[in-house]
Amino acid sequence: MRRGLLAVAVVITALMLQTGVVNRLPLPGGRPDLPILVVVALALVGGPSYGAILGFCVGFAADVLPPADHTLGRLALAYAVVGYLAGLVEDVEERSVLTTVAVVAAGSAVAVILFAGIGALVGDDRITAEAVSRSLGATVIYDVVLAPFVVPVVSGAVRRTQLAG
Numbered sequence: 001m002r003r004g005l006l007a008v009a010v011v012i013t014a015l016m017l018q019t020g021v022v023n024r025l026p027l028p029g030g031r032p033d034l035p036i037l038v039v040v041a042l043a044l045v046g047g048p049s050y051g052a053i054l055g056f057c058v059g060f061a062a063d064v065l066p067p068a069d070h071t072l073g074r075l076a077l078a079y080a081v082v083g084y085l086a087g088l089v090e091d092v093e094e095r096s097v098l099t100t101v102a103v104v105a106a107g108s109a110v111a112v113i114l115f116a117g118i119g120a121l122v123g124d125d126r127i128t129a130e131a132v133s134r135s136l137g138a139t140v141i142y143d144v145v146l147a148p149f150v151v152p153v154v155s156g157a158v159r160r161t162q163l164a165g
């Protein structure tokens with residue numbers, strides 16, 4: 001119960017920070033993706049099934065949260081896949097920082113590529129190779145820079161709630 005409430009609080013916070021603060025920052029190339037950091041952090045603790053379900057829910061919430069201007073379900077599918085893949089790295093013992101950063105980098109890249117690929121399949125005219133490569137590089141770099149600050153805090157909080165419960 002506590003883990004679920006903590007997950008909901010963390011997800012809502014990440015979504016609000018993403019739409020209210022991060023999306024308004026004039027950053028070059030792209031923006032960090034806070035919800036994907038949260039999905040990866042929670043999937044690393046919860047495993048692949050938990051990660052996929054959580055990723056779908058977070059992605060769906062991001063799909064309907066304004067100013068969403070894309071087909072409903074694109075982020076839900078991308079985040080579900082990332083959550084599942086990150087959950088495969090679940091380990092009872094502590095992971096190295098390098099492993100965590102690598103999982104975040106791979107998850108960010110997979111999310112951008114899947115989102116763009118699905119957009120291209122459904123006919124989104126804004127999807128171009130140049131836009132995807134620019135966004136891919138910037139998002140992965142921003143997420144990797146934020147990963148050592150976000151992922152340990154979130155996963156550590158979840159572990160503490162599991163031990164307390």
